[in-house]
Amino acid sequence: MEKPVYYKIEQVADILGIPSRSVYDLIYQGHLKAVRVGPRRIRIPQEALLNLPPWEKRNNKSA
Secondary structure: OOOOOEEOHHHHHHHHOOOHHHHHHHHHOOOOOOEEOOOOOEEEEHHHHHOOOHHHOOOHHHO
């Protein structure tokens, strides 16, 4: 069984092509699942990125 993959906020922002603040907004709005792993650390499971609704998957880097 493989270990789950988790991403930092900055990594998710880079993958989605959005600012880090927008990743926090997606988490707080309930659109993106996140896990708190310490008092100041948040991680996003790879599964949450794969299950992100298509309208949230915007990659501005290709524009």
